[in-house]
Amino acid sequence: MKNFALGALVASSTLLSPFAAFAQTDIQFWHAFTGRLGELVDAQVAQFNASQSDYKVVANYKGNYSETLNAGIAAFRAGEQPDILMVFEVGTATMMAAKGAVKPVYQVMADAGVPFNSDDYIGAVKGYYTTTDGKMLSLPFNSSTPVLWVNRDLLDKAGVAKDADLSTWESIGPVLDKLKAAGVDCPMTTAWQSWIQLENLSAYHNVPFASKENGFGGLDAKLEFNGPVQVKHIQTLGDWAKKGEFIYKGRRNEGGADFRAGSCALFTESSAGYAGIKAEAKFNFEVHPLPYWSDVAGAPQNTIIGGASLWVMEGKPAEDYKGVAEFLSFLSSPEVQAKWHQDTGYLPITKAAADLTREQGFYKENPGTDVAVIQMTTKEPTENSKGIRLGNFDQIRGIIDEELEAVWSGDKTAQDALDTAVTRGNQLLRRFEQANR
């Protein structure tokens, strides 16, 4: 019924368009979604275009996150930038530093007179994209957070009790031993090792990843992820890797295919892995909160987000910005957000969308889908857990990948690898500082 109504709206807008076309302003929107997510974005755009006749949003897929950011930067240099550009979370510092290239979202909204309150957004989502004094610079679009995915069939096979504790890393160790002893080839694997095993680990245990509030406080931040908590965690994973209990599959989410195929028992991956796992897994799976170290005071704090936000580019005609404001406001409405959250496994970015999803009974019908929401929202974010904002961060993650690989292969100790990663990463931070002086 809902789809029929949407279809009717789209159809009627197409019929009416010859008359409306005279006054319509095109809004260019570049994004990084293809496949199922691409279809969902297109549906959102079609719904917006059908809902009014002044603006027409034109959505374009520009490749993966890195490629989309590159396309936006190259286009800006040529004076051909889109109105709205999707940028992944590690590109946040790059965009923020580009004063004169981007128009902050709070300002776009204020100029257009569209009602906008950044307090409507979930704290840990909002924090990533706002200035230290609470002004929202880009609109959170798709946000997820890491959780623990569990293949219950493999755990049963290994004789792990149904109610065995999986909430702490201390309790995960014996479970891995059992899995290994039962002949499971891949007791545990991870996706996005830097994001999950270092960035989120730091936030979750309320220890700094970098100085200056993880870089929120200024460009002169220094990396600090070689502290005792991080070293202990990485060393533990390294020891598990040596025993064949933690299996490294690659720098991105290569492990996802192994988990969905049923060969890995435990898998730390984004909550947005939900759609794929639900579609492909031919076994009983569960979602658990990300484990933490129980001997760290204050843990678990909250995890941080990954994903992308929408940046408004500078240098477009004034009438465009009014349309941009309308579109962004439409995207954050509870109905649109709740549907996005339920379709994709991404977090609902506003409290209203989360409430609406609960009222609709979605969490009851799909147990585990609210784990990520709870994990992010039970505590107010601290300086160490509201996000990470570092220049050249994509490159720094590359360095972390390299050094972690040295730990997994047994070439370096965790302390040695993390110390080296900090030294090398700091050089990149100083370069970014220099470039944006």
Added chain:
Amino acid sequence: MEKRVTFKGWLLPLLLIAPQLLISGVFFFYPAAEAVWQSLFIPDPFGLSMQYVGLGNFEYLLSDPYYRASFLTTAVFSTLVTLVSMIPALFLAVLADRLVKGAGAYRTMLIWPYAVAPAVAGVLWLFMFNTRIGIVAWYLGLLGYDWNYVLNQNEAMGLVVVASSWGRISYNFLFYFAALQAVPKSVIEAAAIDGARFWRRFFTIVLPLLSPTTFFLLVVNIVYAFFETFGVIHTITSGGPQQATTILVYKVYADGFVGQDLGSSAAQSVILLLVVGLLTVLQFKFIEKRVHY
């Protein structure tokens, strides 16, 4: 005496070389000069501001032990790619040259892989050697070998070398095959009458006569390995594990187009340009002397 044709005046000669000059100017000298200019700055990605740093980018790079290590990686990679793409090509060309029946079919099959784009070739090899779904990895597993190129540096290097060389074997085959056809039959027959067996004839007569081709291919393949292989590396290893397959040109690409550090990327391409230029000069100076035309 050598014959020389001399043009009168300068207009006609200039006109005749103008197309080549124009192409070199637009596609080589202008971008190269731009790279040299940019290597003196640290710009922000959006082109809003630039900091003049003189030779700062070069200092930054050369003081980085990881960057210096990638010279060695590049040397190993280029040597392996050149050898792996030339030796089998020569071997196949020699065999194909002896064929009497079906030579055309074999030739076509051997040249075919050259038509596959490097990134596509990378994906093909990735599928075969993938640790989860790769058929080769599966067979190796049956033999009791634990293939894991995501953590084993030598395996990763081997894989990118083979993936980069595979298509090049066809290219080299084509040149060797043509060169073999040009070897005078009379010389071979004379040696055969003197009692020299096939491989003896090959090493003492054919190989020296192929030396101009070998030299040309050596230069071309090294340039290929230095500049055109980042697509394969990007699809298969992204430079890892650790820095095992981070060759110079991949770092230019990664720092410039993924990391947005245009100053460093420009400085790296200048260094790369100097290295390859120097290498080519050395090759012409020392190896070409041994080439018999």
